[in-house]
Amino acid sequence: MSRIQLLSPRLANQIAAGEVVERPASVIKELLENSLDAGAKRIDIDVEQAGVKLLRVRDDGSGIEQDDLPLALSRHATSKIRDLDDLEAVATLGFRGEALASVSSVSRLTLTSCPEGADQAWQVETEGRDMAPSVRPAAHPRGTTVEVRDLFFNTPARRKFLRTEKTEFSHLEEVVKRLALSRFDVAFNLRHNGRPVLGLPPAQTEQEARRRVASVCGPAFVEQSRQIDSERSGLRLWGWVGLPTFSRSQADLQYFFVNGRMIKDKLVAHAVRQAYRDVLFNGRHPTFVLFMELDPAVVDVNVHPTKHEVRFRDGRMVHDFLFSTLYRALADQRPGDQAEGDEAPVPGAAPVSQPTVSGLDAGVFSGQQRMALNEAPATWNATPASAYVPPAAPPAGAAAAYAGLYGSASAPAQSLPAAVEGEDVPPLGYAVAQLHGVYILAENAAGMVIVDMHAAHERITYERLKQAMDQEGLRSQPLLVPASMAVSQREADCADEHAAWFQKLGMSLQRMGPETLAIREVPSLLRQADAEPLVRDVLSDLLEYGSSDRIQAHLNELLATMACHGSVRANRRLTLAEMNALLRDMEHTERSGQCNHGRPTWTQLSMPELDKLFLRGR
Structure with missing residues (x-):
């Protein structure tokens, strides 16, 4: 074998992009998470050709300073953590500082931002190669806009693995829906090829939150679910649990969030399966939109590149809390309870x-x-x-x-x-x-x-x-x-x-x-x-x-x-x-x-x- 040598920055970026950027939906996930971490209250998403031709995300968040714009496109550069203690109690959706660098290495990326209090916006561009980004003045309101054009234009082999436009857009839309469920206080607007697809205003009240869940999961889910809110030993579980009669042939209506982060975890899946075991028809899958809140220090979100998996410090306590809460919620459902999930008979x-x-x-x-x-x-x-x-x-x-x-x-x-x-x-x-x-x-x-x-x-x-x-x-x-x-x-x-x-x-x-x-x-x-x-x-x-x-x-x-x-x-x-x-x-x-x-x-x-x-x- 040849001797060990350092990879070129361009090759290293494209390898990292393989971990972060699988398809247009991966890009939209990273961009939306950055917007939410920046404190955005309104996010507008424009997509063309399922994101292959164009992905544009505009937010009204805190923005990026002029001097920080080139750093935003560098690998392992982030404003979200400083030291190991921060990593052990991550409270933001993104934190690794790889997203923009990875996306820019396989696309033509333009980043325009105006921080709060600034009288001038600034813009930086890259074109899929290891180039020194140049910053120039631009016109832009408070917040940030990221434009990603011609995804995988310089890696045609990767582009061949993309599915049809309809399939790729369905994946992208699903990502937007997940994040819309995680943040009821933020407005989301999605357009595809100039056509409005999602228009979700902020949900400040319980009724508005139910309306958003109905928009994302369908009104039948809200009508056939029970609302729960339980707290014990520093753990809180709240959200909507579908009645056993409203089950699915696939596990495609299951949303579980830990401190606002959508996850798919074996421990969580096992606890939910146990809770439904006595009431679910064989081969059917339960439906739920659930939110767990706990101290960030007792959950590790840095165990997988996609951050979809987490590790709980006390997995058994979390499992028992999930199972007992859901089991009791399903057991308490009797004839006479209102279908909307209200506990009043x-x-x-x-x-x-x-x-x-x-x-x-x-x-x-x-x-x-x-x-x-x-x-x-x-x-x-x-x-x-x-x-x-x-x-x-x-x-x-x-x-x-x-x-x-x-x-x-x-x-x-x-x-x-x-x-x-x-x-x-x-x-x-x-x-x-x-x-x-x-x-x-x-x-x-x-x-x-x-x-x-x-x-x-x-x-x-x-x-x-x-x-x-x-x-x-x-x-x-x-x-x-x-x-x-x-x-x-x-x-x-x-x-x-x-x-x-x-x-x-x-x-x-x-x-x-x-x-x-x-x-x-x-x-x-x-x-x-x-x-x-x-x-x-x-x-x-x-x-x-x-x-x-x-x-x-x-x-x-x-x-x-x-x-x-x-x-x-x-x-x-x-x-x-x-x-x-x-x-x-x-x-x-x-x-x-x-x-x-x-x-x-x-x-x-x-x-x-x-x-x-x-x-x-x-």
Whole structure:
């Protein structure tokens, strides 16, 4: 091999450009981040031919001094950090000082800027080579404009790898949308080939912020999402979480920001996946626009050239906070909550209380299930049908007339009395009929409700099984012959560190050597499962994410199967009393909007929607 030698500045710049400038969207990301770091409140973007011919970004930020303009185009020159302490607590989007130098090495770049208080703007130009930039006077208002023309004109091989104009512009537009979501206080205007594409005014109020999210993600997302805001241990998570019924076939509506920076992180993805596990249909992806705020000193954003990945100092705490916040937000979504994400229930919604075993559930838990859950038989004495009472006292007036419907499941069918105007009606209303032994038809204040009775009862039964298991705990079953397994020393150390956690979940691991573990006890519910691969998967999760839910996931799968077999079956005829008991239980059960497999349990048809079907009012 030849001797080591320094690369020419031009070659070094083009190698750096390969890391920073992948396509026009990469350029727009760097330019917009610089504008935001400069304190811009309005950013105008003009694009021609998806950015290959022209990219122009104009902002009203703080601007660049005349003497600093040549430095702005130099590698590793930045105003955003000074020393190592600054690097360990980065609070800006850009900080490496490579962007403009890399972009200018593969394009014809013009930078014009007028700092605040200056009476003269200045301009600097480069043309894709290592040239001494010259600065000259220019006319420009306060702020900065960067023009990038003829991208990759001097590297034709790179230009060949670009996609069609439509594809490249879609990537570029996506970058603008991400940054528009990260800064609600900044106005963004995007034009392509002279045609306006995005016009987003500043969003100062919550309503304006919702409007911006609707402009970027679509109004359906805002209508089918829940707004959250939670804070704990120096961490804050806020934003919008899509309902499980508003899922996607691809993970293309997922925005997660850490201190204003859009990231895609494995730890975050794992926590979100866990939170949605019980309510999302197989193969579907959740939707969300979430913002996490924390001390910049406890997150490292300098771990990847694109800065899309971060590293948290305490990853386990972040993971647990994300999971618990999202899990609770999804669990608290019940019939009666407003679709816009407001936490206030609609008028007439009964107060939330713990589920009560209804007449419909009498005898649903078999002796085998009770044994599997290690419950004392007395604990599982289902409430007799004659003793069943509604979860909440029925409201006065019209609803009181329905009190008889909450009683015995074996009561004969009753016809509904005429409704009294002006009285509150529960969110899911009152049953009026059963369709083909599968669906319950109910009438509420908004119109008609259709319920899949098996799916709904399956969720109710499943949640009660989980609740019972949480209250009574897990019982371990010793293995007649302990199972020995060879592991790495790192995995064995991990098992030692989390020994108490394994024990809590009903599993006992004993270290037999530097690289050997013995499985001595397993949860009774999983006594038929193959314990070794389960333990390996759990250890893998603990090492990568700091936590694991695989044991709980296996337990939940078994409980879901039990709930499915223990729930009311299709084609079973129910009385009005039984149907109304099921509706009331749904209103007081967590996650009752989806069955254990993620399918919806009920849907609403409003009166305007019904009128539209029959062309009424036209």
